[in-house]
Amino acid sequence: MTPLLxxxxxxxxxPMEGGVLRAVDGVSLEVGQGExxxxxxxxxxxxxxxxxxxxxxxxxxxxxxxxSVRFDGEDLLALPARRLRRIRGRRIAMIFQDPMTALNPxxxxxxxxxxxxxxxxxxxxxxxxxxxxLELLASVGIADPADRYGRHPHEYSGGMRQRALIxxxxxxxxxxxxxxxxxxxxxxxxxSQVLGLLDTARRETGAAxxxxxxxxxxxxxxxxxxAVMYAGRVVEHGEVHQIFTxxxxxxxxxxxxSRPGLASATGELVPIPGSPPDLLAPPPGCAFEPRCALGxxxxxxxxxxxxxxxxxxxxxSACHFPGEPA
Amino acid sequence: xSEPVLAVEGLTKHFPIRTGVLRRQTGTVRAVDGVDLALHPxxxLGLVGESGCGKTTTGRxxxxxxxxxSGRILYGGRDLAPMSHAExxxxxxxxxxxxxxxxxxxxxxxTVHEIVAEPLRTQGRYRDGGRERVGxxxxxxxxxxxxxxxxxxxFSGGQRQRVGIARALALDPxxxxxxxxxxxxxxxxxxxxxxxxxxxQRELGLAYLFISHDLSVVRHLCDRVAIxxxxxxVEEGERTEIFARPAHPYTKxxxxxxxxxxxxxxxxxxxIVLAGDVPSPADPPSGCGFRTRCWKAQERCALExxxxxxxxxxxxxHFPEDSTTADPGGCYGGKRLKSDARRxxxxxxxxxxx
Numbered sequence: 001m002t003p004l005l006x007x008x009x010x011x012x013x014x015p016m017e018g019g020v021l022r023a024v025d026g027v028s029l030e031v032g033q034g035e036x037x038x039x040x041x042x043x044x045x046x047x048x049x050x051x052x053x054x055x056x057x058x059x060x061x062x063x064x065x066x067x068s069v070r071f072d073g074e075d076l077l078a079l080p081a082r083r084l085r086r087i088r089g090r091r092i093a094m095i096f097q098d099p100m101t102a103l104n105p106x107x108x109x110x111x112x113x114x115x116x117x118x119x120x121x122x123x124x125x126x127x128x129x130x131x132x133x134l135e136l137l138a139s140v141g142i143a144d145p146a147d148r149y150g151r152h153p154h155e156y157s158g159g160m161r162q163r164a165l166i167x168x169x170x171x172x173x174x175x176x177x178x179x180x181x182x183x184x185x186x187x188x189x190x191x192s193q194v195l196g197l198l199d200t201a202r203r204e205t206g207a208a209x210x211x212x213x214x215x216x217x218x219x220x221x222x223x224x225x226x227a228v229m230y231a232g233r234v235v236e237h238g239e240v241h242q243i244f245t246x247x248x249x250x251x252x253x254x255x256x257x258s259r260p261g262l263a264s265a266t267g268e269l270v271p272i273p274g275s276p277p278d279l280l281a282p283p284p285g286c287a288f289e290p291r292c293a294l295g296x297x298x299x300x301x302x303x304x305x306x307x308x309x310x311x312x313x314x315x316x317s318a319c320h321f322p323g324e325p326a
Numbered sequence: 327x328s329e330p331v332l333a334v335e336g337l338t339k340h341f342p343i344r345t346g347v348l349r350r351q352t353g354t355v356r357a358v359d360g361v362d363l364a365l366h367p368x369x370x371l372g373l374v375g376e377s378g379c380g381k382t383t384t385g386r387x388x389x390x391x392x393x394x395x396s397g398r399i400l401y402g403g404r405d406l407a408p409m410s411h412a413e414x415x416x417x418x419x420x421x422x423x424x425x426x427x428x429x430x431x432x433x434x435x436x437t438v439h440e441i442v443a444e445p446l447r448t449q450g451r452y453r454d455g456g457r458e459r460v461g462x463x464x465x466x467x468x469x470x471x472x473x474x475x476x477x478x479x480x481f482s483g484g485q486r487q488r489v490g491i492a493r494a495l496a497l498d499p500x501x502x503x504x505x506x507x508x509x510x511x512x513x514x515x516x517x518x519x520x521x522x523x524x525x526x527q528r529e530l531g532l533a534y535l536f537i538s539h540d541l542s543v544v545r546h547l548c549d550r551v552a553i554x555x556x557x558x559x560v561e562e563g564e565r566t567e568i569f570a571r572p573a574h575p576y577t578k579x580x581x582x583x584x585x586x587x588x589x590x591x592x593x594x595x596x597x598i599v600l601a602g603d604v605p606s607p608a609d610p611p612s613g614c615g616f617r618t619r620c621w622k623a624q625e626r627c628a629l630e631x632x633x634x635x636x637x638x639x640x641x642x643x644h645f646p647e648d649s650t651t652a653d654p655g656g657c658y659g660g661k662r663l664k665s666d667a668r669r670x671x672x673x674x675x676x677x678x679x680x
Contacts, residue, residue, distance in 0.1 A: 143602075157604075189376065189600055192585070214512060214513065217584075220586050220588055220589045220591070220592075244589055244590075245588075258516070259587065260520065268521055271514055271515070271521060276482075
């Protein structure tokens with residue numbers, strides 16, 4: 001079966017004062033039907049920009065300089081804006097991090113969801129659209145949808161807003177959901193509710209999803225496969241159990257061990273030293289080398305950029321010395 | 327246990343709601359509603375709760391950035407609550423705060439040196455070796471003193487937070503309020519700052535009030551934990567007690583909702599899903615504040631407000647969780663929790679109640 005979404009060698013640049021910032025630098029990803037791909041990375045790793053380019057939402061002066069994004073056989077980057085609009089919101093839907101900025105504050109929530117439906121199904125009658133919105137609101141666990149329909153975003157709590165956004169994303173039964181940090185702005189108890197909701201939606205509609213997050217807990221909870229991003233590149237890519245049990249890239253290992261484990265006794269945390277590189281002047285070799293215990297001045301790491309290499313089970317890592325113990 | 331360096335008793339902050347042209351008061355937001363806490367030298371008390379529970383306001387009251395409506399803040403045998411700004415001034419240096427957002431809490435127009443020197447100047451202590459002191463402070467928090475001439479935008483988030491910590495330490499405080507100090511940082515950087523805080527506490531014997539919504543960081547860092555809901559402390563005790571034997575239903579729900587750490591734990595933990603939303607602190611429910619979302623609520627909960635009682639491990643609930651039914655190993659440890667599966671009060675992972 002061909003994958004639903006294939007991102008191949010994508011590169012995105014932003015001209016800045018001090019030069020050109022390459023936010024995404026040769027990213028390749030695949031999402032199969034009904035599959036959840038977790039994209040994990042820290043701020044500035046390029047994970048959100050990757051998602052934005054899939055939807056053609058990179059704002060000028062930022063631009064895609066290389067690569068392709070194939071969705072169900074069509075290259076989205078080559079599509080005219082009008083055709084892309086027909087896919088966006090219908091076949092591919094997006095859930096943003098902050099529900100307050102993603103919703104229009106002066107339009108009732110019900111009308112906003114109705115608009116999303118009418119845009120793509122203009123023939124649907126008023127009553128049918130309203131019935132569908134009520135059904136959607138109920139399906140994401142919003143009590144008394146008939147009352148909630150006419151209310152404005154500020155009358156919703158944070159958790160309800162995020163649920164309303166999910167309802168809106170599901171409105172046209174998309175094949176692919178892109179969720180950018182969908183739980184980051186939420187409290188713990190709401191986080192688990194929203195994750196449960198995404199999981200249910202996926203199982204009921206069979207939609208595939210790209211789940212972008214900095215939170216390894218969210219990945220552990222939901223993802224089937226994981227891409228770990230660092231400095232605009234995918235440094236490791238594999239099945240979720242592989243990533244958590246036998247991580248091969250030193251950055252992934254560093255991320256996993258720097259978490260304050262809920263089970264661990266109070267001791268020292270193991271941080272990754274230093275901070276991410278300046279993308280305006282990235283190191284010539286491996287971008288992680290300056291922070292890597294494994295690299296530690298080895299010539300290959302300092303001079304040559306590691307390309308992704310596959311190990312058993314399609315487990316990719318872009319490291320000159322993958323799997324070597326630090 | 328040692329004597330507390332700072333204690334608050336019955337601390338309350340009510341914000342008036344004013345409406346109309348005449349700005350008449352039409353209601354009250356009970357942001358903090360009778361909080362008792364004690365901070366000990368060299369120890370960390372975690373203050374945990376969800377947005378709007380009053381934890382940040384509590385922190386701001388402790389450093390007197392906000393005026394308490396009532397209650398006492400006892401420090402060095404004196405009550406800070408009724409003090410005027412002039413009276414507080416000499417004490418300000420001893421109780422300091424580190425803010426959540428290292429981008430918003432540092433002036434972009436000042437160099438790092440000026441930022442860290444500012445508290446020394448306002449207290450008239452800069453003349454006497456201030457320059458050297460700033461260098462020392464930067465070194466103490468793991469920054470190079472050579473960077474003192476740079477501006478905040480030249481630093482990463484983690485480094486900025488270190489600048490914020492250096493500023494808070496400038497006047498040799500005994501108490502440090504840390505309001506979500508690592509929440510805005512990336513995981514790998516978070517660990518650096520958390521370790522730094524542990525080292526500083528050991529070296530300087532500081533008492534920490536660590537405000538956070540992140541249970542994993544709290545569990546790592548804190549000696550004692552207080553759980554806050556709707557302006558009140560609902561449970562307080564030793565860290566190990568709280569995580570292994572949560573007695574308040576809200577604490578139990580909060581711990582059950584924390585994310586798993588490995589995909590092999592999927593579906594293993596029973597999630598307690600709370601119905602509805604947090605009630606408005608402008609119109610809190612009668613009796614117990616949590617009763618509207620509690621699966622154990624009975625008539626008594628609406629009539630009678632539960633007091634925070636107990637020795638060592640305190641809980642404010644009429645029907646606290648029985649310690650014998652709790653999971654003795656805690657909710658974590660990679661083990662699957664089967665014992666909860668048959669309990670009717672615990673919903674499955676997928677249940678959503680709105």
